[in-house]
Amino acid sequence: MSTIQASLFELPQVRTPTQLGRTSIRTVEAGSILTPTKGRLGSYDYSLNPYRGCGFGCSYCYAAFFVPDDEQRANWGKWVEVKENALALLGKQRNLEDARIYMSSVTDPYQPIEACTELSRSILEHLSERRDQPRVVIQTRSPLVTRDISILKRFKHLRVNMSITTDSDEIRKRFEPSCASIERRLDAVRELKAAGLKVGVCISPMLPIEDPIQFARTLRELDADRYTASYFHSSEKLFASGTGDEATKIAREMNWTFAKFQRVKQVLTQLVPRLNETAFSPE
Numbered sequence: 092m093s094t095i096q097a098s099l100f101e102l103p104q105v106r107t108p109t110q111l112g113r114t115s116i117r118t119v120e121a122g123s124i125l126t127p128t129k130g131r132l133g134s135y136d137y138s139l140n141p142y143r144g145c146g147f148g149c150s151y152c153y154a155a156f157f158v159p160d161d162e163q164r165a166n167w168g169k170w171v172e173v174k175e176n177a178l179a180l181l182g183k184q185r186n187l188e189d190a191r192i193y194m195s196s197v198t199d200p201y202q203p204i205e206a207c208t209e210l211s212r213s214i215l216e217h218l219s220e221r222r223d224q225p226r227v228v229i230q231t232r233s234p235l236v237t238r239d240i241s242i243l244k245r246f247k248h249l250r251v252n253m254s255i256t257t258d259s260d261e262i263r264k265r266f267e268p269s270c271a272s273i274e275r276r277l278d279a280v281r282e283l284k285a286a287g288l289k290v291g292v293c294i295s296p297m298l299p300i301e302d303p304i305q306f307a308r309t310l311r312e313l314d315a316d317r318y319t320a321s322y323f324h325s326s327e328k329l330f331a332s333g334t335g336d337e338a339t340k341i342a343r344e345m346n347w348t349f350a351k352f353q354r355v356k357q358v359l360t361q362l363v364p365r366l367n368e369t370a371f372s373p374e
């Protein structure tokens with residue numbers, strides 16, 4: 092059997108612990124792996140989430156609000172489900188030629204458990220080997236994505252969107268303490284660009300910025316292909332419950348308002364080319 096045929100039908104060699112730091116892990120059989128998109132992701136054909144839940148557990152995460160189970164919603168960041176049949180499901184999927192896939196919409200494909208399972212890596216390897224290769228945008232805030240550069244380079248159309256939410260690691264630690272430092276994310280972007288890959292930088296949601304002009308210079312020097320800057324999730328109702336409460340509280344303590352966001356965005360727009368809110372579009 093050729094490598095391509097094998098990867099279509101075999102399950103990945105998943106090595107899955109049951110606990111990773113504060114996050115409990117379990118494997119599940121998913122009903123589907125490609126979800127037809129709608130709403131703000133309507134310009135894509137599918138979203139692809141290798142995991143349910145997210146070990147990063149960012150305080151502002153809107154994905155938590157889509158979890159129907161109250162306990163899981165309240166404990167966002169403390170549980171992750173690994174879709175162990177993801178590859179088998181993809182193997183059954185026909186005609187992905189030029190399909191626009193967003194990976195991922197309600198989890199981070201390169202969250203900590205990925206270092207053990209290599210599930211996102213296996214999925215991307217599979218997609219890259221298909222004759223009907225899709226177009227992929229990877230959305231992450233994890234430098235782990237650089238581990239898979241050799242696979243990412245096999246795609247004709249792929250972009251890595253890196254979320255870089257502030258210029259201050261002290262501020263980052265308040266809102267997203269389990270995520271990689273800002274400097275490591277900047278280094279990851281540099282590495283991806285040096286490898287010849289397309290990169291989007293998502294200042295999303297923008298957290299308080301200590302030095303907008305210096306931040307703009309840093310972003311510009313990355314020479315990313317696209318940039319996007321946005322405030323917290325626009326729905327006050329969504330933002331005002333569950334884990335959003337924590338982010339709202341921190342933002343208030345720091346006096347971080349929509350008006351301040353607008354002023355910083357104006358500075359960035361003047362100094363950073365291609366900061367035009369298109370980084371969430373398909374590649």
Ligand code: SF4
Nearest residue numbers: 145148149152198199
């Ligand atoms: S990395 Fe993304 S999906 Fe995960 S908790 Fe943070 S915002 Fe939510």
